[in-house]
Amino acid sequence: MGLASNAGFDVPVVPDAPDARDWLLEELSKPEYAAARPSLFDILSQRFFDWLLRLFQPGESVPLDWLPVAIVGLVVAGLIVALLIWGVPRVNRRSGAATGLFGDEDRRTAAELRRDAAAxxxxxxxxxAVLEQFRALARGLSERTIVLVSPGTTAHDFSLRASGAFPPASDDLANAATIFDGVRYLGQQGTADDYERVRRLDARLQGESPRRHEAVDAEVPA
Known part of the structure; x- marks a missing residue:
């Protein structure tokens, strides 16, 4: 009797299909199985490496899905080579002249501003005449790519930057900016002497070469 009962425990239990499915789902829901599942990163990485392997497998036709990637890569490589050879392109003179100038939208060139000032x-x-001549001075240095004049640049900001390129003219540049601000914002009346001082400064800087930027940076006090 005892042997029969012991033998009964040794007979393996064969579950039917629903029980087997339930047991499998229960087993796979355990934490150790969940941790072993591949993540989204693993799946994407595997697909990427499979794609690379397809490119180099002998006897296999080259997959067409590599063409967009290759085109983008060639364009990026061409841009990098162009930057290494020619550097970052500067803003051209015409586009710089189309920006604002001391709070006003002004597209005139330096030559046009000088003619209007003289008129x-x-x-x-x-x-x-004073306002137009100072604008001509600023636009002229901007066209020469010596001083960048953005829409938010003030007259004194411009004079400080221009002084870095033309140190001997720093006092005259500061005085010209003061004259411009007085006429433009404080309601002062321009005079023939004011106009002549700004005009002479503009003519003087047209004939001078700016100091190298490296020298300007080297002399900045710590």
Missing amino acids: AASAGNWTL
Whole structure:
């Protein structure tokens, strides 16, 4: 009797299909199996490496899905080579002239501003002549890519930057900026002397070469 009962325990239990499925799902839900599942990163990485292997397998046709990647890679490589050879392109003169100038939208070139300043001076409108001549001074240095004049640049900001390129003219540049601010914002009337001082400064800087930027940076006090 005892032997029969012991033998009964040795007979393996064969579950039917529903029980087997339930047991499998229960087993796979354990934490150790969940930790072993591949993550989304693992799946994407495997697909990427499979794609690379397809490119180099002998006897296999080259997959067409590599063409967009190759085209983008060639474009990026071409841009890098162009930057290494020619450097970062500067803003051209015409695009720089189209920006704002001391709070006003002004697309005139330095030559046009100088002509307008001279016309205002001939008419005796010294206030307008001073404003136009200072704008011509700033636009001229901007066209020469010596001083960058952005829409938010003030007259004194411009004079400080220009002084770094033309140190001997720093006092005259500061005085010209003061004259411009007085006429433009404080309601002062321009005079023939004011106009002539700014005009002479503009003509002087047209004939001078700026100091190298490396020298300007080297002399900045710590």
